Amino acid sequence: MAKENKKLVEAITPMDEDFAQWYTDVVKKAELMQYSSVKGCMIIRPRGYAIWENIQRELDRRFKETGVENVAMPMFIPESLLQREKDHVEGFAPEVAWVTHGGANELQERLCVRPTSETLFCDFYADIIQSYRDLPKVYNQWCSVVRWEKTTRPFLRSSEFLWQEGHTAHATAEEAEERTVQMLNLYADFCEEVLAIPMVKGQKTEKEKFAGAHATYTIEALMHDGKALQSGTSHNFGDGFAKAFGIQYTDKNNKLQYVHQTSWGMSTRIIGAIIMVHGDDSGLVLPPRIAPTQVMIIPIMQKKAGVLEKAEEIRQNLIKSGYRVKVDDSDKSPGWKFSEQEVQGIPVRVEIGPKDIEKNQAVIVRRDTREKIFVSIDELDTKLQEVLDQMHDDMLARAKKHVEDNTHVANDWEEFCSIIEEKQGFVKAMWCGDKECEEAIKDETGATTRCMPFEQEHLGDVCVHCGKPAKKMVYFGKAY
Numbered sequence: 001m002a003k004e005n006k007k008l009v010e011a012i013t014p015m016d017e018d019f020a021q022w023y024t025d026v027v028k029k030a031e032l033m034q035y036s037s038v039k040g041c042m043i044i045r046p047r048g049y050a051i052w053e054n055i056q057r058e059l060d061r062r063f064k065e066t067g068v069e070n071v072a073m074p075m076f077i078p079e080s081l082l083q084r085e086k087d088h089v090e091g092f093a094p095e096v097a098w099v100t101h102g103g104a105n106e107l108q109e110r111l112c113v114r115p116t117s118e119t120l121f122c123d124f125y126a127d128i129i130q131s132y133r134d135l136p137k138v139y140n141q142w143c144s145v146v147r148w149e150k151t152t153r154p155f156l157r158s159s160e161f162l163w164q165e166g167h168t169a170h171a172t173a174e175e176a177e178e179r180t181v182q183m184l185n186l187y188a189d190f191c192e193e194v195l196a197i198p199m200v201k202g203q204k205t206e207k208e209k210f211a212g213a214h215a216t217y218t219i220e221a222l223m224h225d226g227k228a229l230q231s232g233t234s235h236n237f238g239d240g241f242a243k244a245f246g247i248q249y250t251d252k253n254n255k256l257q258y259v260h261q262t263s264w265g266m267s268t269r270i271i272g273a274i275i276m277v278h279g280d281d282s283g284l285v286l287p288p289r290i291a292p293t294q295v296m297i298i299p300i301m302q303k304k305a306g307v308l309e310k311a312e313e314i315r316q317n318l319i320k321s322g323y324r325v326k327v328d329d330s331d332k333s334p335g336w337k338f339s340e341q342e343v344q345g346i347p348v349r350v351e352i353g354p355k356d357i358e359k360n361q362a363v364i365v366r367r368d369t370r371e372k373i374f375v376s377i378d379e380l381d382t383k384l385q386e387v388l389d390q391m392h393d394d395m396l397a398r399a400k401k402h403v404e405d406n407t408h409v410a411n412d413w414e415e416f417c418s419i420i421e422e423k424q425g426f427v428k429a430m431w432c433g434d435k436e437c438e439e440a441i442k443d444e445t446g447a448t449t450r451c452m453p454f455e456q457e458h459l460g461d462v463c464v465h466c467g468k469p470a471k472k473m474v475y476f477g478k479a480y
Helices: 003-010 017-030 046-065 084-097 118-128 173-193 240-245 269-278 308-322 334-344 352-361 377-404 413-422 437-445
Strands: 033-035 042-045 076-078 097-104 107-112 137-146 162-169 202-203 215-222 228-238 246-248 256-257 259-268 295-299 326-327 349-351 361-366 371-374 407-409 426-431 447-452 474-475
Touching: 017 033, 017 137, 017 269, 042 046, 046 137, 046 173, 046 269, 076 361, 084 240, 097 173, 097 202, 118 137, 118 162, 118 240, 118 259, 162 173, 173 202, 173 228, 202 240, 215 269, 215 326, 228 240, 228 269, 240 259, 246 371, 259 269, 269 377, 295 308, 295 334, 308 326, 308 349, 308 377, 334 349, 349 352, 349 377, 352 361, 361 377, 377 407, 413 426, 413 437, 426 447, 437 447
Parallel strands: 295 326, 295 349, 407 426
Antiparallel strands: 033 042, 076 107, 097 107, 137 162, 162 259, 202 215, 202 447, 215 228, 228 259, 246 256, 349 361, 361 371, 426 474, 447 474
16 A cells, blocks of 8 residues: 555544444544534535435435425424424423524524424414315425534534425324334335445334324434434324314314324435445445446546547546546546545446556456456446446445444343343333333443334333333434
8 A cells, every 4th residue: 555545544443443433534534524613513525515416315215206296384483383292392492492582683583493393394284274275285496404412423413404304284183193114114215225325113112102192103324333323203193283273174074173293304314324334444345326427537648648548438428327426537636536536435446557458458446345347447337336336236235234233122121231231222111101211221231222113023011211111122222
C-alpha cells in the first residue's frame, strides 16, 4: 500500500478498538456530514444528501404505489393546538423548541417548531373531512423536524433531522390497522430489497409506544456492535386523536362517526444504520441500489495516450445503460484513488490502463470483498449488473448471518443477565407484560424491549424476570 494511501485509511479508528469513534471517523472521512455552529444540528454534505435523495426517491415511489399523496404542512404549531391531545403533548414536551417572538414583538401565543405533525394533520382533517366519500385520506410529507435532544450523534440523533411522516384517516378501525401494518411491511421490504438490511418486525410495548397511539409497530435492525436501532415505525392511533380534534364524518346511514388514523415515518437515522451494518475499517460500504455513485472508473497511467479517452467512453456507455458512474481523472496516485473510493463506499471500481486497452478488457473490483474480476470491455455493461446484484445479495446474507449469530435465547434471569453482560445482540425471552417488570429489566441490565415480534415463539410459561405467567415473547437489547 502506498504511503499516502495508508495514511488515509489509518485516519479511521478500527471498529473493534472504539466503535463510536470509528462511526464518527467514517461519517467525517466519507464527507457525509459536518458539524454546524448550531449545537446538536448537522450539515448534511452532498455525498450524505445524495444517499438520502435515493432513499427518498425509492420510498416515495413505493408510497405512491399504495395510493399515498404528498402534501406540505407548516413548520409551526400553535401551543393551543398542541395541547389538544394530552398524552401526545406530554410525550414530546421535554423536546419541544418554542418560538416566542416575531421580530421584536412577543407573540400572543407561543409557536412550537414541529417535533412531528399529528396535531397539524388533525386540524387539517377536521376541516376537509365531512362524509364517508372524503375517506380515506392517505397523505405524506417530506420535511425536517426539531427535537431538542440532550445527547446527539450524526444521523442517529440530532436536534433537527430529515424524515417523511405519513398521516392517514380511515372510516373503520380495520382499515386503519391494515394501513398501519402495510406501511411497516413496506419499510421492512425496502430495507431488505434496497439497503440489504434485514429487520425484526413487531409491536412496541405500552411503555415504548408512540405518545397518544393505540399501538406502535417497529422494524429493528442490529448494528455491527450488537446494538439495536429502531429504523422505522408505524402507529395506529385508533380514534383517540379524532375525538380530541373533532374529526367526524357522516357514514352511509347518515350517522356521525369518528375517523381512525395512522402515522408512519422513516428518517435520516436510516443512513446511520447503513453505515453501522455494512461499514468496515476502511470506511463506508454502500449497498449498490442506494449508492449515489455505483461505479468509479479509475484510469491507470492516465497520462498515456488514449487512457482518459477510453475511460470517458466507458463512462458514457454505462450512463446510457442506467448506471450511476464517475471517472476519477484527478492527478492523485491510483493508490490514493483506490483508498478514497473505499472510504466513500462506492460499490465497485473499474480499473482501465494501457495494457487493459490493448487486451480490450477492464478490471472490476468489488468494495465489499475486494474481489478482482477481469472482463471484456464489450461485456462490461452486463457483467457490472451481475456484480452489483451479487454484491447486494452477499451483503444481505452477511447481515442476516450477523443477526442470527447474535440472537440469543434466555430461559431464566441468570442466563439473561449473563448474555447481556458477556455477549452482544438481541435476547429473546418471555415476558409477563407488566410495565414495572419492563422498567426493572432496563434498570438492572440496560436492556430495553425492542419489540414483541409478529412471529411469536413459545420459549416457556413464565416471565424471564419476575416469574409471573408469560404473555409475550420479546426481543430485548441495548440500543441507540
